[in-house]
Amino acid sequence: AQTVTQSQPEMSVQEAETVTLSCTYDTSESDYYLFWYKQPPSRQMILVIRQEAYKQQNATENRFSVNFQKAAKSFSLKISDSQLGDAAMYFCAYRSRAAGKSTFGDGTTLTVKP
């Protein structure tokens, strides 16, 4: 079974600075997808960024980028120029292409200090 580990329960960053959230996963599959989702306090969870395992190029969405290391099974999220609105819980998720089931990490709570 796949597992997703987020080793940082809490992180904090100064506004306008850069922060990196860590995620590692364990799988024997070669074809899968990885996601970062954001859950602001008392609000809906939304997708931040997605990475297909077969793509070597790291995904980027504006201030959000990932460092995908397939061999190391690592998928970290970098947030540049952090904003107060980035404060949320961030979940790393793995989705098997074959099984279709999504597995989430325990989440990292990000605090942004003004």
Next chain:
Amino acid sequence: KAGVTQTPRYLIKTRGQQVTLSCSPISGHRSVSWYQQTPGQGLQFLFEYFSETQRNKGNFPGRFSGRQFSNSRSEMNVSTLELGDSALYLCASSLAAPLVAGELFFGEGSRLTVL
């Protein structure tokens, strides 16, 4: 386009009762999955439905069940409620069919408190 709608948003039950939660996916989405979110256990996968068929099931006891209707709306039921069932239950819909991964669109959740 309306988002994922979950009802009820909040509910309080007592031990031994049962509860039914409802989820209306985004129009056109045929895949619906359910998750239990608790502070101590994070986000735990319950089950996933596609075209009225359960495609995947998480490691939850048989007290947790679900179904999907022909219009893709889904319900989950928890029978014989226990204190530990208190949680935020999240529903997510996706355009993705099995074998195709897609973004999950989440509802706001149903917060269940068991007394």
